[in-house]
Structure formats: C-alpha cells, structure tokens
Amino acid sequence: MNDVPLYRLAHGRTGDKGNTSNLSVIAWRPDLYELLVEQVTEARVAQWFEARRPSRVTRYLLPRLHAMNIVIEGVLDGGVNDALNLDAHGKALSFWLLDLPIRVPQQWIATLPDIADAHARPAAFTRS
C-alpha cells in the first residue's frame, strides 16, 4: 500500500454559504469510489481542516455519481462578513482537501490520473 494525494483519485469544487463550505469529491473512475468512501470520512476531513476549527463535518454520498458532498460548518472564520482572508469565500479549500493522502494498493498507482508533467509542479507549502 502507498499514499497518493486525493487529486489522483478524485476531483472537486468548493461552494460557500455564509460560514459553511461544501466540497464535492468526485471519483475519476467508478472503481475508485469505494476507496473514497472508506478513507475520506467525516472524522478525517475534520482533522485535515483542524487549523480552521470547523464546528461540524457532514458527508453526503451520491453513489450514482460516484461522488460525495462534504459540508464543513464554521470553516470560513465567519465567512464574508467577518473573515480577513483574501479568499473569504474559501474558494481554494477544495485544493486543500485534494492533497489528503489516500492509501492505495501499489498495483493501482500506475493506473491513476496524474499531473502530466510532474517536473512542472511548483514547490508548495504542504501540511507537515
């Protein structure tokens, strides 16, 4: 088993309402969906966003779309009224989640989508 970032198994987009974000997580292929259900859990997402002190994480499953919708309350420092963040809507948050490590059987890895030119990846701040 090896860890790969979630973006190799899924894609998604962030939406916001008030102080709540919703993050879609959509499997790139139907056969990857079960792995997401097992590993992208409410508890794990809450921990991954811990620096933002979310008050509640709710996960809704959409098996026919091979997708899940993750609703994170209290994650936007008060939302557009109060937050001082440049991105007060939290538009970037799906990209934080898409770095979540997912444990994948070794033989799957070569079959997963990846960034075409890995050398072009910029050095980035990532969670330690």
Added chain:
Amino acid sequence: MPDQRPSIRIACASGFSGDRTDGAAPVVAELAAGGGGTLIFETLAERTLALAQLSRDADPERGYEPLLDDLVSPVLGDCLAHDISIVSNFGAANPPAAARRIAAIASEQNLPAPRIAIVTGDALNNPEQREMLHAQVGIDVAPEAIVSATAYLGAREIAEALTQGAQVVVAGRVADPALTVGPAMAHFGWSWNDWPRLGRATMAGHMLECGTQVTGGYFAVPGLKDVPDLDRTGFPIVTLDADGGFEIGKPAGTGGRVDCAIAKEQLLYEVHDPAAYLTPDVIADISQARIEQVGVDRVRVAGISGHARPDTLKVNICYRGGWLAEAEISYAGHQAESRARLAGEIVQRRIGAALKLRIDLVGSLSVFGDDAGRMAASHHASEARDIRLRVAAAHEDRHVAERVLREVTALYCCGPAGGGGVRTSIRQRLNMVSTTIDRAAVRCAWHFLDEAHA
C-alpha cells in the same frame, strides 16, 4: 406515457455581475437557428443587490446591473426577431429603471418596441416587513445601517409574464433557478405542485446559473484537468423536455468542454444536503441523479426529483459593517520569507492589542491559512524568494483600522531590508445575515412596463 410536447431550449449568457459580456451572441445564434428559446442572464450574487441599492440611493435611475447595455445591446434585435425571450435578474435594486433602459436601447436601434415585464415585491421595505425581520433575526443591527432586505422570489411571476406575451422579463431578487423554471412553466404549463418536474427544471437552472462553470470554466488544472480554449468558452444551452429531463450543450465553434466530470462539479456546487436543495418553488432532490455523455460536448442529466416547496421565503439582509483595512509590501531574494515575517511581527508589536491582525505571506502561505495564524505558526519559513506580506484587520472605527495602512507604509524606511511595492486600501464592509419570511408577508407581482400599476 411520456409527455410529447416539444422541448424548450434555455441558454445562460452570464453567471454573475462582472462575468464576460460577449457570451450571448453565440448562444443567440444557436437558439435562432433552432427556432427560438429563452436567454437568461444571472447577475446577482448575495451582496450584488446591496451594492446596487447604494447606487440607486445615489441616483434614482441607477441601481440595476451596470453592464446591462453590454449584455443586452448586441443581441436584443436578434432575440426579438427570432422568438427568443430574455429573462434576467439584472433589474437588481431597480427593475423599472432597467426596463426603461432596455426600451431605450430598442428605440436607439430602431427595433419594434419589446413587451417588457417587471417583477416586483422582492424588496422588503415597508415598516411592517422590516419590523417582522428585525424581530426574527435577533441581531443588533441599527435600522439605519440596513442597506437592503430582499426576499428570494420564485418563478411564478416570470411564468405569468411570459404567458401573457412578455418578450423581456426584468426581475430583481429571484432565486437563480427561477430564471429557468419560469420559462419552463410558461412553456409546458406544468402544475405548480408537480414537484418532480419542478425539481428537474430547478436543477437545469442550477446548472445554467453560473454560466461557463458547466462548460469548462472553473475546472482547469494544467496537466491534470485540461480544458481547451478557455479564452472563448461557450456559454451553456439546456434542452429541457416535457418530463423535466434535460441535456446540456454549448454553441458550436466555442471553447470549453461539456463532459460528465465538469457537470458533476457544477451539479454539487453550493449544494448542502443533496436530497433537499431548497428553492422558493420546490425542494429539489439530486440524491439519485446521474449524468451521461450523450454526444460531443453534450451530457444528459436524469434521476432528479423534488418535494413540496418550503413554507417560507429566504431573505438576505445587508447592512453596513466595520472598516476593512489591507496593506501589502513585497520582499524578494535571500531570506525573503524571513524578512516578510519580521515585518509582520514589527507591525503587530506596534499596533499591539488595538487590532486583531491577519498576516499573510503570499507566495508561501496565505489563503489556506486561518485568521488566527495557527497554520502559519506551525510552518517554518520556506525557501521562497518572492513573498508579498499582507496585513489585514477590521474595526468599527475607521481611524483605528487606518493604523494598518500607516504601519505597513512606514516599513519602507523602518522595516527589514528591501521592502517595496506598498499598496494600501480601506473600505467599509457590507455585512449580510440570512433569515426567512412568511410568504404571506411578501407581495410578489408583475406588470408590463407600459402599464400603470398600484
């Protein structure tokens, strides 16, 4: 037996106030070639209406979408000539003025005078309504600080106006999907409690209402999720059938792409519980939705249902908040992040407890970080060689907030080595709170521009 009435085509050429304005011509050409349809423009984000109200307060003939001319002028003649009705919330805080402007555009272009309908009742300005909201919200907002209080109206007024022959319908605050549900109801004449079909039409509207977000906009990641020709992305066209099933496409020859991955991202955009997407006309249910590719740049969405509409309407109240001060300065080269961090510490020490500061290190850690700086504290200075320090704070008193601007500016001489490119800004915040109101307290109506109304 499935309903055999012909389908309706609805295109959306704007996804927010400030979107591209050149998207309408290609979708109008496509609708015209197919014998007509409906063109919608969605231009009202949550705060847009309050900004429009401020503009109307300053000038009674303003307060509608500032880009109205750019959106409507290039396509009005073709729409009138090809049986394409225009439905939009671009009336914002002043639908009558927007309607008058469209009539003037038609006149300037020597077009036959269009039948323009105006939807009213979204603004909750009478004292009883304001009192009701104030009691309900329970926040401490002075009445004079309120800029706007508006209810999200449903599709009924739009549908009735179209049924009565309106060629252009100008609304202010209506639920975004109502721009699609209205024309669908006028076309098919479904019952207003046909929840499954209303649910489907609502989600067709949801797919349209962000413009190119369903045709390849807001999707691309180079090397992983590439999308072609984003400089000329086509805006979406939905084909809705008599049972409410729908397909999504875009005009031939435009950029972007329509596929299942993109459509799924948009279907779930700003949704909380997928089984209960609340709108004024129906509670849509996408928990069993499915999407399939049915052609090049064409997907079909099925499996959507709906439940009885909510008893209340959603209301947004916007009010003047405190002052937001932001100031930035750049550091580049060796120890860039260390110098930017030192600069932030200097500002923090000088301002002390007077303001709660947010410190961003743009280029290393900014939008991912939290306001309290917990993430930044747990992260060591990176090797980044080009960092922009941003200091932000908010305060009720403008003079207190302005200290951020002064202290960051002073870093030019008093801060770490090599700081440059200071930019500062201060502006009053427009805060918002949402609540609901009984339908009975909201007087939705519509009338033609050329008719007197009570």
